[in-house]
């Protein structure tokens with residue numbers, strides 16, 4: 001992903017990314033060496049790397065810098081707290097110059113607006129490109145029964161749409177959603193709204209704990225902006241070969 005193509009001001013549906021550049025690989029490991037090896041092996045064959053709570057908690061910001069270097073970074077820390085705390089965390093996160101950062105949409109309107117403001121201000125202060133600020137809707141590991149268990153009104157698709165509209169109204173650039181909601185989200189929120197999509201499973205890989213899944217090719221066809229793919233690549237005996245296989249399915 002080029003710096004320019006990742007900006008929130010990029011026109012609708014024109015990220016300029018090829019299908020393989022839309023793949024962000026989830027570096028879900030505590031080990032710096034392992035993360036660095038994956039980046040070294042996969043750089044150039046995918047669009048970027050996603051660092052989540054596991055690597056960040058184990059290795060901190062310096063570890064993220066060491067592992068990812070200058071590659072495009074999706075910092076997936078899914079902030080969910082009171083507005084002041086989320087704003088401060090995002091200002092701190094901006095020192096890593098991520099291309100994509102996120103919060104939970106269920107943090108509510110005041111938190112979402114504080115997040116938008118914090119990212120805007122920090123980008124100006126640091127004189128860097130503003131990253132996409134996106135909101136997690138309903139985790140891809142959840143289904144209708146799980147939503148009911150935590151007292152949220154379903155079905156899942158309705159809750160995703162509700163949270164996505166809230167995020168859009170509060171000025172966020174897009175959402176994290178499952179591939180199953182891409183089509184209704186495009187209809188509801190338009191082509192400009194960024195859809196970052198985990199729950200991606202090639203036909204030859206196991207779903208594991210993911211419940212709302214789709215193949216990479218179908219997710220791209222449906223209109224995903226970015227695909228987040230972890231274990232189908234990182235858990236493969238040969239991660240580079242797995243990435244090539246997925247790229248071949250997208251071609």
Ligand SMILES: O=c1ccn([C@@H]2O[C@H](COP(=O)(O)O)[C@@H](O)[C@H]2O)c(=O)[nH]1
Pocket residue numbers: 026028052136138139140141176177198199200210228229230231232
């Ligand atoms: O709803 C969500 C939000 C984030 N994730 C993250 O994406 C990757 C998926 O990894 P796989 O190994 O391909 O399942 C992982 O880092 C999650 O934290 C998600 O899966 N669902």
